[in-house]
Amino acid sequence: MVKPWNEWMFIIFPEADWDPAIHGGEPTHDEYMQRVRDFIGDDKIPAKIVNISKWAVNEVVAERYSSDTGNIHCLGDAVHRHPPFNGLGSNTCIQDAYNLAWKVAYTLRGTANPRILTSYSIERQPVGLGVITRANQGFRDHLAVWQALGITEPDLESATKAFEELSAITPAGAKRRRAFRKAIEGTEKEFHAVGQEMNQKYDGSPAVCFKDEKDPRPPLPEDAVLNYQISTYPGSRLPHAWLNARVPGKQISTQDLVGKGRFTLLTGPGDGEGRWKAAAEKVGKELGIEVKSVSIGWRCDWEDVYFDWERKREVEEDGCVLIRPDRFVAWRSIGMVEEPEERLRRAMRGVLCLDA
Numbered sequence: 532m533v534k535p536w537n538e539w540m541f542i543i544f545p546e547a548d549w550d551p552a553i554h555g556g557e558p559t560h561d562e563y564m565q566r567v568r569d570f571i572g573d574d575k576i577p578a579k580i581v582n583i584s585k586w587a588v589n590e591v592v593a594e595r596y597s598s599d600t601g602n603i604h605c606l607g608d609a610v611h612r613h614p615p616f617n618g619l620g621s622n623t624c625i626q627d628a629y630n631l632a633w634k635v636a637y638t639l640r641g642t643a644n645p646r647i648l649t650s651y652s653i654e655r656q657p658v659g660l661g662v663i664t665r666a667n668q669g670f671r672d673h674l675a676v677w678q679a680l681g682i683t684e685p686d687l688e689s690a691t692k693a694f695e696e697l698s699a700i701t702p703a704g705a706k707r708r709r710a711f712r713k714a715i716e717g718t719e720k721e722f723h724a725v726g727q728e729m730n731q732k733y734d735g736s737p738a739v740c741f742k743d744e745k746d747p748r749p750p751l752p753e754d755a756v757l758n759y760q761i762s763t764y765p766g767s768r769l770p771h772a773w774l775n776a777r778v779p780g781k782q783i784s785t786q787d788l789v790g791k792g793r794f795t796l797l798t799g800p801g802d803g804e805g806r807w808k809a810a811a812e813k814v815g816k817e818l819g820i821e822v823k824s825v826s827i828g829w830r831c832d833w834e835d836v837y838f839d840w841e842r843k844r845e846v847e848e849d850g851c852v853l854i855r856p857d858r859f860v861a862w863r864s865i866g867m868v869e870e871p872e873e874r875l876r877r878a879m880r881g882v883l884c885l886d887a
């Protein structure tokens with residue numbers, strides 16, 4: 532459905548061995564129209580074709596997104612192609628660009644070592660692989676829905692019969708309704724795939740600092756397609772939490788405090804706030820980059836009005852979480868340390884690959 536309820540998209544799959552060169556050329560406008568009419572089921576409903584376009588279903592991902600020479604980087608459909616199930620095409624392409632752009636900018640400005648660019652393929656290729664695999668499985672899962680509705684029947688007569696059977700109060704009708712319900716349930720990994728969308732974890736990346744982690748990343752939830760592991764473990768997406776000002780106004784998401792081409796250090800109230808903020812300013816100046824620092828919590832820059840950040844941040848209130856310009860966690864300190872400046876400097880230099 533493009534515009535409810537009178538503009539629709541029909542997707543017609545040709546037979547697997549259909550070839551216009553052998554089978555009499557491309558279908559005509561009238562032949563397409565006939566298929567639309569067959570689908571509607573009668574000739575009475577007025578229908579007009581607005582546009583026809585062809586595309587191919589792919590299940591391909593490049594093994595690496597960057598050349599060995601390190602100066603060619605590919606993104607978007609050029610490196611991952613799949614059918615539209617799960618709706619992750621454009622946004623995966625945009626995420627690739629968002630991941631690469633700040634690294635290129637920092638490299639060109641001389642504030643990061645060019646080695647940071649090797650992190651692009653390491654971080655994004657597994658995401659592309661996951662998306663093409665899920666989208667194609669989503670495609671296969673839909674086949675059962677089309678079969679239950681009679682869409683895959685070879686002609687109008689048998690398709691109509693199969694569709695009418697859905698309404699029949701007979702054992703065959705009950706069987707088809709059961710098959711329909713099961714088929715719809717089988718598409719849940721397309722429509723409730725928050726884990727698939729959000730569980731991007733950049734393990735093994737040189738642009739993430741894991742040095743201060745005592746334990747390896749906890750395993751993903753059992754069904755990682757449906758369930759999102761909210762975490763500030765380095766290499767994770769920054770968790771979203773709603774915040775507000777002390778005198779309540781428009782609420783703001785943690786997502787909107789970060790990004791915009793700069794690193795951000797999130798910390799909490801008290802002595803920790805003062806020392807981490809001072810460290811961010813000093814280290815940022817030294818490295819020639821902007822490190823914005825924001826405190827969240829009691830009497831801080833932003834109030835954690837629903838204690839949402841406290842539940843998700845996984846660090847103490849005198850700890851901190853360093854966020855990359857693409858809103859991924861670069862590094863974190865669980866609590867205050869003796870030498871906050873030294874720790875932050877080491878993490879930032881690591882993430883920018885300056886000691887490589």
Ligand SMILES: Cc1cc2nc3c(=O)[nH]c(=O)nc-3n(C[C@H](O)[C@H](O)[C@H](O)COP(=O)(O)OP(=O)(O)OC[C@H]3O[C@@H](n4cnc5c(N)ncnc54)[C@H](O)[C@@H]3O)c2cc1C
Binds near residue numbers: 620
């Ligand atoms: C039917 C369908 C439904 C979809 N639904 C969704 C959805 O619900 N959600 C979603 O997120 N995504 C969806 N997608 C996927 C999404 O459209 C693509 O993933 C996305 O558009 C790819 O963006 P891109 O910039 O990487 O490539 P493209 O959009 O293909 O852009 C590449 C551009 O490069 C140009 N080009 C190619 N060769 C050259 C050349 N030699 N010189 C100069 N220019 C060149 C092309 O003309 C094109 O403009 C859908 C795709 C299809 C086909």
